[in-house]
Amino acid sequence: MTPILSQSEFNDGLLDFLRASPTAFHATENIVNSLTAAGFTRLHEADAWQLVPGKRYFCVRNDSSVIAFVFGKKDLLETGIRFVGAHTDSPCLKVKPQPELVRKNYLQLGVEVYGGALLAPWFDRDLSLAGRVTYVTPQNTIASALINFKTPIATIPSLAIHLDREVNNSRSINPQKDIVPVLMQLPPEKSFNPSFKALLLTQLKHQIPATDAAKILNYEMSFYDTQPPTLIGYQQEFIASARLDNLLSCYTGMQAILCSDPEVSSLLICTDHEEVGSTSCCGANGPMLQQFLERLLPDGETLARVIERSLMISADNAHGVHPNFMDKHDENHGPLLNQGPVIKINNNQRYATTSETGAFFQWISEKAQVPVQTFVTRTDLACGSTIGPIVAANIGVKTIDVGVPTFAMHSIRELAGVADAHYLYRALIEFYSHPSSLVF
Ligand SMILES: [Zn+2]
Numbered sequence: 001m002t003p004i005l006s007q008s009e010f011n012d013g014l015l016d017f018l019r020a021s022p023t024a025f026h027a028t029e030n031i032v033n034s035l036t037a038a039g040f041t042r043l044h045e046a047d048a049w050q051l052v053p054g055k056r057y058f059c060v061r062n063d064s065s066v067i068a069f070v071f072g073k074k075d076l077l078e079t080g081i082r083f084v085g086a087h088t089d090s091p092c093l094k095v096k097p098q099p100e101l102v103r104k105n106y107l108q109l110g111v112e113v114y115g116g117a118l119l120a121p122w123f124d125r126d127l128s129l130a131g132r133v134t135y136v137t138p139q140n141t142i143a144s145a146l147i148n149f150k151t152p153i154a155t156i157p158s159l160a161i162h163l164d165r166e167v168n169n170s171r172s173i174n175p176q177k178d179i180v181p182v183l184m185q186l187p188p189e190k191s192f193n194p195s196f197k198a199l200l201l202t203q204l205k206h207q208i209p210a211t212d213a214a215k216i217l218n219y220e221m222s223f224y225d226t227q228p229p230t231l232i233g234y235q236q237e238f239i240a241s242a243r244l245d246n247l248l249s250c251y252t253g254m255q256a257i258l259c260s261d262p263e264v265s266s267l268l269i270c271t272d273h274e275e276v277g278s279t280s281c282c283g284a285n286g287p288m289l290q291q292f293l294e295r296l297l298p299d300g301e302t303l304a305r306v307i308e309r310s311l312m313i314s315a316d317n318a319h320g321v322h323p324n325f326m327d328k329h330d331e332n333h334g335p336l337l338n339q340g341p342v343i344k345i346n347n348n349q350r351y352a353t354t355s356e357t358g359a360f361f362q363w364i365s366e367k368a369q370v371p372v373q374t375f376v377t378r379t380d381l382a383c384g385s386t387i388g389p390i391v392a393a394n395i396g397v398k399t400i401d402v403g404v405p406t407f408a409m410h411s412i413r414e415l416a417g418v419a420d421a422h423y424l425y426r427a428l429i430e431f432y433s434h435p436s437s438l439v440f
Helices: 007-019 024-037 196-207 244-258 288-296 300-308 355-367 387-395 420-431
Strands: 056-061 065-070 081-087 092-103 106-114 127-136 142-148 182-185 215-225 230-232 238-241 265-271 311-315 342-344 373-375 398-403 405-407 414-417
Touching: 007 230, 007 238, 007 244, 007 420, 024 056, 024 065, 024 127, 024 142, 024 244, 024 265, 065 244, 065 288, 081 244, 081 387, 081 420, 092 127, 092 196, 127 196, 142 196, 196 215, 238 244, 244 265, 244 311, 244 405, 244 414, 244 420, 265 288, 288 300, 288 387, 311 355, 311 387, 311 420, 342 355, 355 398, 355 420, 387 398, 398 420, 414 420
Parallel strands: 081 265, 081 311, 311 398, 342 373
Antiparallel strands: 056 065, 065 265, 092 106, 092 215, 106 182, 127 142, 127 215, 230 238, 238 414, 342 398, 405 414
């Protein structure tokens, strides 16, 4: 078991994790590296599994979703499984399959908007590219690797106000036309024929000199802001970063499971594709978790009994009440930054919290001396959702949706409080340590 981290140790690690995880692939790789360093054993889904109580495992799907499992020594029928879920993906701009656009000798890359991105903050940023490339080797096999350009290699310049005097009153952003990043200025010779895949191959060889890649066949590359995550505020009371939604919860869940009690069974699932509905081979609305549980407990009745003894905490950020837009929250349900994790409630089941699971989270938080807030959306506003209701519906586990309060969700730079992720971490450690409390 890893010792419990102080708030500053925890936040230092969180900033490092955010910086090193520009995509869901990189986030998964970093989680895998931490699990491996802590002694978890990798399970390959194509192999036969022999899971042994007392050991710790993980498996990965699509390089972008990961399940970590602590197989407790105590009987699963007695303890159930403590699940924590989060998502590895964040809204961003992904490069199109044939992205090269040359206008006035500027090379631009066509992009597709992934998820519900706030587009305005993407202008005038120092952008880089990261993702996964799939290539063919000289032996005529196919392999994949993660690459990250790291340096600022592109930007989306704003249009000068002199060319659009109404911009501050009536701006709208056309995602096909207005946010095409500029990658480089080409030489004037007309014969120059830029190839994005050739750039990727050069970068791959630069990053992995021993690679035998002969030709890039395909890729999933995302633009990201190179400005590193940092603490800000006069008292350093805020964390500013991209992808706080939801890498903050992935990191928190990962650190909590490293501290979990080895006597009882705990599981962390971090899945891709939440921002686009979770329906994919590796998303929360796919079969990854169900298949994992069926391999752990092939007997259907035993699995059903264990699920009934289990509980899931779905962790995804909440909306803090914004001082400039206070009327966007219900007057009694406006979570504040640095005042603790938020229990998210929606009786229309956009969140999976019930009165029992909400009470349970309040109870473990009290035991961990963690303050708790609640959120319901204004009755005249639509409510967001997350993986909680999806997992609850798919495997039948009682679930609670929680998350730390943030500002600017889905911006290229979001804001959280320095205390809240650590509060959530302490609540999750408490959760991962109390099997008997799962029986209502
Ligand atoms: Zn989210």
